[in-house]
Amino acid sequence: MTWPNPFQRRDENTRDIWGYRFQWTPFHMSAEEMHPMKFSYDILGEECLSRLDSISPHSGELPRSQSRLPNHENAEQKPKRDLYALLQEHAPNDHKLRELWDEVNTIPDWVDWNQIARGQDVFYRYGGPALTALAYQSLLGGMAASRVTEVLARTGGFSTKVARQRIYETTQHVLQVTKSLHSIKPGGAGHISSVRVRLLHAAVRKRIMKLTKERPEYYEVEAFGIPINDLDSAATISTFSATLIWLGFPRQGIWLRHQEILDYLALWRLVAYYLGAPTHFFETPAKAKGHMSQ
Secondary structure (H helix, E strand, C coil): CCCCCCCCCCCCCEEEECCEEEECCCCCCCHHHHHHHHHCCCHHHHHHHHHHHHHCCCCCCCHHHCCCCCCCCCCCCCCCCCHHHHHHHHHHHCHHHHHHHHHHCCCCCCCCHHHHHHHHHHHHHCHHHHHHHHHHHHHHHHCCCHHHHHHHHHCCCCCHHHHHHHHHHHHHHHHHHHHCHHHHCCCCHHHHHHHHHHHHHHHHHHHHHHHHHHCHHHCCHHHHCCCCCHHHHHHHHHHHCHHHHHHHCHHHCCCCCHHHHHHHHHHHHHHHHHHCCCCHHHCCHHHHHHHHCC
16 A cells, blocks of 8 residues: 655545545546447447357357367367457458458557557566556456446356456456567467457357347346446556556556556557557546546
């Protein structure tokens, strides 16, 4: 726990929420401004998932929940459907799949690869504290968020097997996007992993909405919004970037330099782009901090 700053100003814009004090700025959104984001989401990703389902029908399990273990001793190991490989294979012959393929393989003008590499260096420069903050604040803490909890509960995310696998796979994704510049570029392990996560999110959303259509009481869309919506997706990116910068690291006695903050946010802004999540919240430190603390 960090010592409180006795010189920190307090005025009509000061907010104290769950032990975190911050200043309300023009970059903070009101509840009314955020509300529409609960009902917007990655439409392209979901449309492409439907195309892939028609090409290669799935077993009914979510990609993360698909077991590759045989059902009994003499059974053969079940192949696991690779959504990224299916997308890559069929993109040339389907205009919608090609649209997604072109998007995730076209790098935005705002990407500076030297800065992305420096952002990856930031993660490993403070690797121990970073993993500690991710484990106990981002991953476990994120599971306590109300809308996240609703989605996980509807997909078996709190079962012992699935929860453990989810933590392992999320950690692996973090390590892949921070491993090297090659890994985060198109075709690298971090890039491929991010596209797979994007399609996994589409599968989760599609499954919950399908069951809700059959049984409206299954999931309260009006209360929680569309599952894995733009607001939740941006918040997830924030837990891996802004939350570390302004909460996880300072609570362990680490304050990043301004350039380190810029570089680390740039890395996760690119990950957000691959995932089909909003990226504008991570354009500047002020925007990222405002989104984190609202």
